[in-house]
Amino acid sequence: MNSIFYSVITLLLLTAGVLLLMREFNKTKGTLHDASQPEPVLMTKEEGEDHFSVLMNAITPVWYWRVNHEYIDFLHATIKRMKMTEINDTPGLFDAQRRCSDLNSAVYKYYDNIKKRCLNGEKVSHSDLDVLNLRQCFREFSLDAYPELVVIVWPEYARPVVDPSEV
Structure with missing residues (x-):
């Protein structure tokens, strides 16, 4: 024992x-x-604001905010005036609108997150994951998702193919 x-x-x-x-x-x-x-080395709040401003100007495509405002106007002129039966009867409309809405929300989420980090003194680089995701959302929303939504609602107003490097 x-x-x-x-x-x-x-x-x-x-x-x-x-x-x-x-x-x-x-x-x-x-x-x-x-x-x-x-x-x-942390930046001051003013330096963070300046850094954020320079970063956003560098990564935001020149056409993005115009497309964003056009999307909002499009929503008010079309989808928000439709009845649920019209939305459900139009093939692909609900999914296309959901994709645009998700991408638009993601843009604002990444934008706010990067801004908060910059104002807290962090120097966010161009290769940061949030910055890369924001750039992807800019491009996917304005070059793919929104034009596809317009074609579903107004096929006769389909955008011509635009090369972003020529804008």
């Missing part, structure tokens, strides 16, 4: 020793990792 008791105590002590060593190892590893990376 005593040998079982001593065995259990020994195992508990060994386990505690291993856990303590693992904890110390993780602490030293974390400090070495943290020490090797330089601390980012």
Whole structure:
């Protein structure tokens, strides 16, 4: 009976020793990792606003806000005046409108997130994931989703193919 008791105590002590060593190892590893990376220099609120402004001007396509306002006007002139039966009877309309709405919401979400980060002093780069996602949403909304929605509602007003580099 005593040998079982001593065995259990020994195992508990060994386990505690291993856990303590693992904890110390993780602490030293974390400090070495943290020490090797330089601390980012935070910007002031004014510098953050300026950085955000320059960043948005650099990544926003020149046509985007015009297309966005056109989309909002299009919604008020067409879809918001339709009855649910008309919307359901038009093939693909609901899905196309949902896609445009989701992309438009995503643009504002990424825009607000980047702005908040800049105002908190972070220097957001052009290769940041939020910036890349925002650029993708700009392009997908204005070059694919919105023109497809217009074609569904007004086929006769389909946009001609436009090369963005020529705008």
